[in-house]
Structure formats: C-alpha cells, structure tokens
Amino acid sequence: MPTFDCLVDPNPDLCEKSHSGIPYPKLEPFARSLLGTQNYSDLEDLIDAMDLTAEWGNEHLPLDDPPDREYLEKKNAMFEAALPEDLPGGRLGLLSLSPRPRREWEKMVRGKQRRIGDETPRERFITRFRKVGSSDPRENTRREV
Template sequence: MGTKQAAKGPDPELRDRYDSDGGKAEVHEVIKVLENAGISCCVVGTSALRHFGAPRVTEDWSICVPSDKLEHAASLFQTGRLLEHYDPTSPRTVQPHSLYHTFPFFKRKGFFMWIVLVPSWDCQLECIPENFERGHAGVPYPRLEVFTQSLLDTSDFNLVDLVDGMDLTEEWGLANLRLEGTPDAAYIAKKNEAIRSSIPLTDTSCILELGTNPQERIRTWQEVVRSKSARIGLEFPKEFYATRFRLKGSQDPRIPNKEADDTFLRFLKSTDASSDDIVAVQRQ
C-alpha cells in the first residue's frame, strides 16, 4: 500500500499578515485618496488614542469624515486604488453606546487591517484642516484639545485612556476645553434613536443607549483627571509613574525619534501641504 501524503495547509502567500508599521503608511495612502476627492478627514478611535500615548491594540483604523460626505467617501472604495486593495466587509458586532456596526467597513486584502468610515456628527467633531495635527507618518489626527473635547462631549469612556496617555491635568482642561454645561441633549437623542433603529428592540436593548441624564462636563473632567494616580496598578511604582501609561518626566509620546523625524521630513517634501493645514509635534 502506498504511503498517504499529509494534506497541504493553506498557501502561506494567501494568508493574511500584519503590516510592519501597523498600517500607518497604508492609512496615509487611503487618506490621500479621500483628500484628493475634497474630503477632509482624520483618524479617530483607538488608533488616535495610540497616537496620544495610550498603548491600545487594534486592527481597525477609524477615519472621521464630514457627515454630508460619508456616502461619497464610501463610494471611493468602489473604484481605483481602493477597490484594488479593499473589500467591503461585515461591520463589527454591536457595542454599547456605539453606532460602528452601522458604518461602512472595509478590509484590506491580505492583511489584518480594517477601515471604518465614521460621520463627524457621531464624534461631535468638525472635520476641517485647522482642527488636525499630523503624526510623523503623515496621518492626520484631531488636535489634542479637539479630540479631548470630542470624547467629553460624546460621553466616551476612552477619555480616561487619553488623559493617562498624555498625562493631562485639571488646569490644562480649564484652559483648553469647554467645560460648562452638559453634553448636548439633541446629540444624545439623535444617537439613541439611531441605535434603536439599528437593532432588534428587547427588554434589555436600552443598555446599548447613551444615558439621558449626563453629568456636567466639569464634573466628568475633574473625576477623570483627579483619579489618574488611583488607576496606576501595583506593578507600576507610583514614585516613578505619573499615570499608568507615563513615567514621570517622560516626553510627549507624539515626539518621535530621529528616524521618524527624517521620515516625516521626506513626507513634507513629497506633498504640497503648507504649514496652514499641518500641525506637527516637533522634537524638543
């Protein structure tokens, strides 16, 4: 009798893989396509938190676009370079307080990388160049104060990670944020209605909605910044750590090393972007 041959596994060349830079260069290419189509946009969500020093892990890149240009942005994935490199895919599962399961999702072919297009109303963020800063891979993110205000106004629990990543202080918030009043009731009502319209309604589905009686912004801000030390785990000595993500005296996490500086300079030379629409964090 002949010897049975072992079954061949999947061709390694066909397996999804991780990009060496986490997808930064690729998302920059995606954003260039959007910008060339007249769509101002920036990265939000977990990838933005990483830019601001929070060591979060994600394979998704959330790109915030003007709400009235969401359909146009999604249509760009049906032609040209984006059609070649991306497939539309099923959205993520429903999460509390989130509409991400309703937004356009695209998977990069051959890679563990997804793009989700987020309308600006959901972020309470105005997608205009003066509200952006660029990381040293050329990727636009909201300015720190704009992103912080967005998380505060949308009652986003990720505000805690942003505060710890940047070691923000109560005084910084008083100087840079709008802390009067509560998050906009009309926004909460609109988002909750959109959530209800997107899911089967049950006796418990209301837990997916935003609370309708949010506390004042100033109180939320004070609670988050005043509890930085309490969030530091036992594995991080408090005499050395300012927050669970930052050593005392450590530099701004957006400031790159020399190699990244050189990469960013090459990016600037390869574009016609001016200092009016790019804000970069420079080495001190």
C-alpha cells in the first residue's frame, strides 16, 4: 500500500518494530494518519485497544490544525475515478473537505464504554479490547527499533 493512501511518513524515527522485526508506525503518527484519512472505525479500534483519552489526543494529535485539503481532494478524485458513472447516490462515501478532528476525536473517546458489547462483561473490561488491570501495551519497551 502506498504511503499516500494512509498518510504515514515512513521515516525510521517515526517507526518501531514488532517482535518479529516488521516495521510499523509509532502510536502518534498512526493515530494522526487515521484521523487525517478519516478512517474513524479503525481509529475507534485504536482508541479502545490502547485505552486512549481525550487528554492524550489533545497532547499528541493536531486536533485544531486545518485538514490537508490537497490530500483530501486528490483522494476523493481517486475514489470518484474508481466508481461507476451510473452509481446511485453519486458522491456518497467521499472524504469530508472540512472535517472536525477535535469533535470526532472527543466523540470517539467518549464512546469507549458504549462500544463494549453484551458479550464482554463491563465489570471486567475497561474497553472492548482491554481488561481491567491489564498493562498498557506502550509500556513494553523491550522491542528494538
């Protein structure tokens, strides 16, 4: 997948490696990319898996920066070029040219508890992916970059 599709800078300083040596973006650049590409369902998954807070977003994400309009227009043009001309609904599903990152972030963080399903006992889980008392995955510093 080209970096354009996910707005991730492949700079080694912004990456870390998995236990098997596969490079992937660090938490902050990855969250920024999901926000910038308006990939909100994956961003909700990240928020729940890492138990991120509104404060974390305020500190690490460009919630008040204007969107990369050039990127959004180019991405929308790519979407439109791939759609059949007679598709009902026309421009449905295109990226917003005026996203509201702070509002989206805060809404997703507030929704952590609502996303815990009935199959997951709320007294045992702080999010749908994290058990009460589980350690923060970011604290695993044994991985080499």
